[in-house]
Amino acid sequence: MEKSGYGKDGIFRSLRPPLRLPKDENTDMVSFMFRDSSSYAHRLALADADSGEKLSFREFKDKVSLVGSGLSQLGIRKGDVVLLFSPNSIYFPLCFFGIVSIGAVATTVNPLYTAMEVAKQVRDSKPKLIITVPELWNKVEGLNLPAVVIGGDGCHKRLPTSPFISFSEVLTMGAQKNPPDVIIKQTDTAALFYSSGTTGINKGVVLNHRNFVAAALMMTSDQELKGERHLTFLCLLPMFHIYGLGFGAYGQLQRGNAVVSMGKFTFVRMLEVIQEYKITHLPLVPPIVIAVAKENIVARYDLSSLKKVMSGAAPLGKDIMEECAKRIPQAAVTQGYGLTESCGIATITFPKERNSHFGSAGTLVPGLEAKIVNLETGRSLPPNQSGEVWLRGPNIMTGYFNNPNATKMTLDKEGWLHTGDMGYFDDEGGLFIVDRIKELIKYKGFQVPPAELEGLLLTHPQIVDAGVIPLPDLNAGEVPIAYVVRTPGSSLTEKDVMAYVAKQVAPFKRLHRINFVDSIPKSSSGKILRRELIAKTKSKL
Known part of the structure; x- marks a missing residue:
């Protein structure tokens, strides 16, 4: 096996120590979470930064x-x-x-x-x-x-x-x-997290007890290696999302770490809570990391307790990671990659790579295998060549709820999850995500499915056709914009369309711009050619 973890069979394997899962088939995620807790019964488990309540x-x-x-x-x-x-x-x-x-x-x-x-x-x-x-x-x-x-x-x-x-x-x-x-049983379903997956419509991701236990051990394997315990994590990431619940809460609580939850996020309140609770680990999404790197107010707070700042949910550029590391010099700034379908984890920066691997989403967690697959030939690619990222391991979902077709398109017979993300591994085993085959728009780490917004636009009596694409945005990462075909003679304005959508969707799904056009480019099978719309938008920027 090469230094990258790449094997002759075309599979990348983790460079970390092997994963040890519970042998008993009747291990559920809750009894597993409390398996050692009697030895630290009086330690802080949960604190609520909004109400001040605490639980040992x-x-x-x-x-x-x-x-x-x-x-x-x-x-x-x-x-x-x-x-x-x-x-x-x-x-x-x-x-x-x-x-x-x-x-x-x-x-x-x-x-x-x-x-x-x-x-x-x-x-x-x-x-x-x-x-x-x-x-x-x-x-x-x-x-x-x-x-x-x-x-x-x-x-x-x-x-x-x-x-x-x-x-x-x-x-x-x-x-x-x-x-x-x-x-x-480990194989019993524990949760249904809804995600747009590799195609535009929201689907229930079926995660069982084994997925959660495996993912929790994968997430904390570096703590295990270093013998770290009783760290304090700030969970301002929403717990309805696998990153907040799987990584921010469950992964840490089963390790004996304390989790401080925050319901109402403001940047200043986050800084106060870090200072007040002496937070050691801070999982974030890129827009907040950008704020840490750029907002001068950061200097007014005592953030010396921080050992690690982690970013996930969307790619974070090398420059921002470097700026953030300068702001909090004692903390390692790391990045991870995962999907709802992989129970929130796939790669994470290895401690020894500290600040040397900026831009990479880290290396494979223990127990997980990956392939980089050429979409045309279906062949596995070696390091430094870009293709679709495939993942296989005990943390991978069992499928989409009541949706055998979507499951078949995403999970193959050999258990590989086709992520819909394009990326490559470098010679050191670092994963770089370069693009998404899937069409999701990532607004501040939230998923915005274009298909859903297009369907909604088409319910307007004066809209004949519509295509929704991402527009790069400095603060949000991407914002959704729409190309719209009006009925002949319609006097519909950009403001009208934006208000129509805003009334019916969550704030993060709102459209930020409307371009009126005569037609939407489509393939022979009727699929919207978003790439053409994206190219059209780029040419105007």
């Missing part, structure tokens, strides 16, 4: 058990889906782990979603129960599903239309009875 590992474990027991008394059984619709708080992990501890399946929704977008996910995942917060109630009250409202005590007056109980009532019910004895 013992309290955290007890509360998860109460939530599981309470939910089972509400009739939730193994395999039932529960929808979690809430911003970050100390309650988010309690609910998520409570759900999966009894063998039920958690599905998470972006709090920014409109009622229409939430309803779509409800139709697909068919949850038996919704867990939400009072301020999001208006988006789910029309679904006529039973609900648990976090912080819903005393707000019965405001929430009259559906059977719901408060979260504290669930805990009270949980205390009256032990949680049920359920046998949960």
Whole structure:
């Protein structure tokens, strides 16, 4: 095997020590998370930067058990889906782990979603129960599903239309009875995270207990190697997303690290929280790393506790990483790459590569294999040649929920996940992502599927055709813009179209520019030729 991890069979393998997964088939992710916790029962597990609440590992474990027991008394059984619709708080992990501890399946929704977008996910995942917060109630009250409202005590007056109980009532019910004895296998489904995958429509990514356990061990293998424990992670990444929940919360809690959650993000508040809680590890998305590199206010705060700043969810350029490293000289600035379909992890910067590998998304985590495949010939490529990134390992999803066609297109018979990302490995095994075959627009780390916006535009009576593409943007990474064909004689303006879309989608999906054209370029099979639209836009810049 070469220094890059490349083998004669065309497969890149991890250069890190091997992965050791639990042998017992009946290991669920929650009991695995608490496997050592009695030895650090009094240490901080969770803190809420917004409310100031804190839980030790013992309290955290007890509360998860109460939530599981309470939910089972509400009739939730193994395999039932529960929808979690809430911003970050100390309650988010309690609910998520409570759900999966009894063998039920958690599905998470972006709090920014409109009622229409939430309803779509409800139709697909068919949850038996919704867990939400009072301020999001208006988006789910029309679904006529039973609900648990976090912080819903005393707000019965405001929430009259559906059977719901408060979260504290669930805990009270949980205390009256032990949680049920359920046998949960590693192969049982734990969660459905919705992602656009390699094509434009949102699909439920089926992740089982084994995926989470494997990914958690992969994410923390460097801590294991260095003997690090009881670090403090700031989780301002949304926990409805696999990066926030898998890497920011579960991966760290199972290692005995403390997780400080932040629900309402402002840049200044983030700096205050780092100072206040002596945060050691800071997982971020590129727009926030850019702010750390460029905002002068950073110098006013004591960030000396930081050991590591990690970036993920979208590629981050070498220059920004260098600037950020100058701002926080004692911390390593690293980057990782993963997908919802790989349970949030694939590569991460290796400690010994500290600040020498800027621009790379890091090297393969233990237990994961990769191929770089030429799309024309289907052949595996050696280092320094670009092709589609394929991944295989115990963290890879089992498929898309109720969608055998999409699964077949993304996961092949040999277990390779075709990521839809173009990239290459260098001679040292560092992965560089150069482009996306898939058409997703990445706005501040959020996924914006062009197909969804095109479908919405076509519902306007004065729009005949539409194509949506990304426009590079310094702050957001990319913003969605549209090419629109109006009906003959229509006086529709750019403002009209933007307002029409804005009313129906989350803020990050809003269109930033409209170009009116006579026709949208398409292939013979009717597919929109986005590359032509992108080229057209570039020629005007």
